[in-house]
Amino acid sequence: MTRTILSSEHKEVAIGFDEPFCIIGERINPTGRKKLAAEMKAGDYSTVSAEALAQIHAGAHMLDINAGIPLADEPRILAECVELVQSLVDVPLSIDSSIIEALEAGLAVYRGKALVNSVTGEDESLERVLPLVKKYDAAVVAISNDETGISEDPDVRFAVAKKIVERAEDHGIPRADVIVDPLVMPIGAMNDAGRQVFSLLRRLKGELKVNSTCGASNISFGLPHRHVLNGHFLAMASLAGMTSAIMNPLHKEELDGVRAANMLNGTDPDCAAWLAANRPVEPAEGGRARRTNRRRRTSA
């Protein structure tokens, strides 16, 4: 089965259908965060550092780095953030920009095999981003839209994904290094958004045999109880074939969705991750706590 290998300086992460779901932390992103945008623009990366550490502590396997700030020097800021985050945490990064110069600046300073986020099915995007992915031996997120927009027809989106995978192969990029984003729309504005994505994911896995990712939080835009909804979406998407997500790793609701999916899909041996996250802290009434003075393993 398809496996995408990404790396930092010392560490490899595998994304694949037989691997635990890969959590890519979304929090280093100034879009819609006025204070963070102002800080990053002024060269103050204290929040970036804090978000990097918090997300890894919470269980993220990779981090997405976005520096999309209007009227700012995005290539420089993105490169500086990549260097800084690589000095703090040893996980692979997703370098996220719609500006080609920013992608290149980030890739130029990156140590390891990065994920480039992203290329679309638009010809201009394909011709500019794919050579860069090849040059730096990176992997790439392929977004399934083209010049005509984001189709509501999953078959059209599948055709766009297929076109990107084929074009990448023309550039010498193996299909294992293309991770397709099926484009998650807000379910609150489009009742079919879930079904579209699930049907697309099944085909991406079954026919195109590629890994997939998405911006998971989009699904719950404009709705209450977002973390619970995101968590359930992640579990359902995982069953349909999604192998990673760019998501918020700081909330138990989302993480439990991923952990449950891993356990039920058979990628959490002995249910260890589920148990570690969900063991009752207080024993049931009349019961005893787990023995904590074991000689080999002292922690629960």
Place this chain on the structure above:
Amino acid sequence: MTDTEDIDLQALDDSELVAQMHDDLYDGLKEEIEEGVNILLARGWEPYRVLTEALVEGMRIVGIDFRDGILFVPEVLLSAGAMKGGMTILRPLLAETGAPSVGKMVIGTVKGDIHDIGKNLVSMMMEGAGFEVIDIGINNPVEDYLAALEEHQPDILGMSALLTTTMPYMKVVVETLKEKGMRDDYFVLVGGAPLSEEFGEAVGADAYCRDAAVTVDVAKEMMARKHNQRGQLSS
């Protein structure tokens, strides 16, 4: 679906009916709104009075509860759909009677940008507030905006972008309007996830609108300003 109690709208007096229509807008009941509009018209109400007292006032209440986190996007879209149903009946009558327009907007995403969920939400909410919206779709070069402005003579031009690469094109459109001496004929509103107030100012827009609800508020405020200016000129 929630159970709806059967109410004979015909049996209500005018003020009860208007209050019921406010509730029905809140609940997003399109057929009931259409029926209410027709009843008020049959009772001799001016189309403009139906619009303002029954529909716009009802949507104002919806807007407040959306802003305060009591109503959510799917509910507001239903309300906007119900409002649109009423507007479809009223619009030709309003045009005939020469009633003042709530406002007209041309909206589209800029060249290179095909992301239209945000723009569609704004369109629906603006229509829900009684505005006439001409949606020119995605990926619009400046020529498309100019042609639409020429053809529809709107009060407001709305531009949307989701990408940091495409949003600078808003400046191209505004500069072109300036060159042609058309800039001051329209209010220019801009929006999209990566934008900011600062960016809105930098491209020369009249306002940056953070979300669809804000867009409606800003648009109403601008229309009020426009009507006041007219009033001052004529007095």
